[in-house]
Amino acid sequence: MNPLPPKDPEGGGREGRRFVANRTKPNRTIRRLVIWYRRNAAVTSLVGTATATATGAASGAASVAGSMAGAATNVAGSVLQPLVFDPLRRLQQGGHTGNGIDIDDRQRLWVAVDGMGGDHAPGPILEGCLRAVNLLPLRIRFVAEPALLHQAVETMGLGHDLEEATQCGLIELVPSGPSVGMNEEATVVRRKRDASINVAMDLVKQGKATAVYSAGNSGAVMAAAIFRLGRLAGIDRPAIGALFPTKDPSQQVLVLDVGANMDCKPEWLHQFALLGNIYSRDVLQVQRPRIGLVNIGEEECKGNDLCLRTHPLLVGDDRFVFAGNCEGRDILSGDFDVVVCDGFTGNVLLKFLESVGSVLLDVLRAELPRGRRGKVGSAFLRSNLVRIKKRLDHAEHGGALLLGVDGICVIGHGSSRALSVVSALRLAHSAASHGVMDDLHALGEGSAGVATTCG
Numbered sequence: 099m100n101p102l103p104p105k106d107p108e109g110g111g112r113e114g115r116r117f118v119a120n121r122t123k124p125n126r127t128i129r130r131l132v133i134w135y136r137r138n139a140a141v142t143s144l145v146g147t148a149t150a151t152a153t154g155a156a157s158g159a160a161s162v163a164g165s166m167a168g169a170a171t172n173v174a175g176s177v178l179q180p181l182v183f184d185p186l187r188r189l190q191q192g193g194h195t196g197n198g199i200d201i202d203d204r205q206r207l208w209v210a211v212d213g214m215g216g217d218h219a220p221g222p223i224l225e226g227c228l229r230a231v232n233l234l235p236l237r238i239r240f241v242a243e244p245a246l247l248h249q250a251v252e253t254m255g256l257g258h259d260l261e262e263a264t265q266c267g268l269i270e271l272v273p274s275g276p277s278v279g280m281n282e283e284a285t286v287v288r289r290k291r292d293a294s295i296n297v298a299m300d301l302v303k304q305g306k307a308t309a310v311y312s313a314g315n316s317g318a319v320m321a322a323a324i325f326r327l328g329r330l331a332g333i334d335r336p337a338i339g340a341l342f343p344t345k346d347p348s349q350q351v352l353v354l355d356v357g358a359n360m361d362c363k364p365e366w367l368h369q370f371a372l373l374g375n376i377y378s379r380d381v382l383q384v385q386r387p388r389i390g391l392v393n394i395g396e397e398e399c400k401g402n403d404l405c406l407r408t409h410p411l412l413v414g415d416d417r418f419v420f421a422g423n424c425e426g427r428d429i430l431s432g433d434f435d436v437v438v439c440d441g442f443t444g445n446v447l448l449k450f451l452e453s454v455g456s457v458l459l460d461v462l463r464a465e466l467p468r469g470r471r472g473k474v475g476s477a478f479l480r481s482n483l484v485r486i487k488k489r490l491d492h493a494e495h496g497g498a499l500l501l502g503v504d505g506i507c508v509i510g511h512g513s514s515r516a517l518s519v520v521s522a523l524r525l526a527h528s529a530a531s532h533g534v535m536d537d538l539h540a541l542g543e544g545s546a547g548v549a550t551t552c553g
């Protein structure tokens with residue numbers, strides 16, 4: 099005789115125990131989700147939410163998974179948001195603004211835009227300008243070749259928006275002659291006198307615009323700025339300054355030069371430090387910027403001839419705070435506010451940073467678990483990881499300032515599209531509205547003697 103099955107505490111036998119187990123234990127899929135979240139440090143705070151939701155799975159696995167996914171998505175945003183860096187956060191003056199926000203027309207500043215500069219010009223450049231005048235207190239003088247501009251407007255369907263902006267006085271079209279190609283020599287700006295970049299520079303020179311923006315040939319932009327605007331007194335060579343992220347989401351470091359001068363003299367790096375100090379103080383609102391010199395070691399006796407000769411110049415200047423040599427690993431540490439180097443080194447750093455976002459995203463994709471767990475995790479994290487990649491990509495930040503010329507000039511990435519144009523124009527407006535040129539003029543008057551003695 100087979101023994102009777104043991105009695106169930108709730109009187110249901112084995113079937114009753116199965117029913118109780120189904121009521122009180124999460125199913126296998128939910129348990130796997132909880133284990134996966136526990137193994138990933140970036141989302142450890144999801145464990146409590148996932149476990150609590152799983153243990154209350156009385157309404158079935160489908161409803162549990164749905165509620166758990168909703169909670170996980172909300173928490174993931176709050177967990178990963180502090181990791182995201184916005185290098186223009188402090189330049190936005192109140193954050194991102196949307197359509198419909200009231201802008202006092204009396205506060206709008208004129209900006210000249212080289213509409214023919216860039217790989218995709220003039221269409222995407224114009225599209226970015228149309229967005230910018232609705233988001234920022236700006237008026238734009240858009241310089242472009244009429245025939246090519248008309249063709250781009252028809253192709254992209256921007257006619258209505260452009261007509262409305264021009265009628266409201268937010269955009270003014272300025273005709274130009276043949277533009278400077280991306281593959282042409284910088285000196286071509288001397289021959290093409292009515293090129294869009296030259297016309298845009300002249301608008302700043304004549305006081306018809308407070309700043310100029312171009313995503314065109316960077317060499318040609320720099321040459322046009324020097325020929326048309328001129329250099330500041332006491333500044334031998336202008337430098338391109340780019341904002342790099344740091345481990346502190348609220349801080350960025352200004353690196354210059356990132357490509358304007360491949361070979362530098364010690365006195366030029368000294369002048370870069372003076373320019374970067376004013377920009378960091380006035381625009382980035384850093385009270386006492388810490389200046390660093392890119393080198394292979396912290397000791398003052400290390401480095402190449404350029405670094406060894408530059409170090410005493412920086413130490414001996416009491417107009418800024420020299421924090422010492424900055425090794426490559428310390429550039430993004432947050433220990434420096436301004437870092438100076440020759441244009442060759444700076445451009446290598448810039449291009450390397452541009453690749454970090456894509457590589458980081460690819461590595462994270464490869465490291466995510468395979469199969470069902472990986473797909474669920476990717477669904478929660480994908481949008482956040484894409485945003486992190488974009489925040490690390492310098493091309494997404496709009497542009498870099500050309501410091502040392504007698505006017506505010508922003509150089510954009512050659513592949514700039516509408517979003518990058520808006521970011522660059524925000525940067526131009528921030529520099530123009532903080533009175534940077536007044537301090538730069540004062541610097542030029544006071545440093546003319548320094549530049550002479552250093553030579």
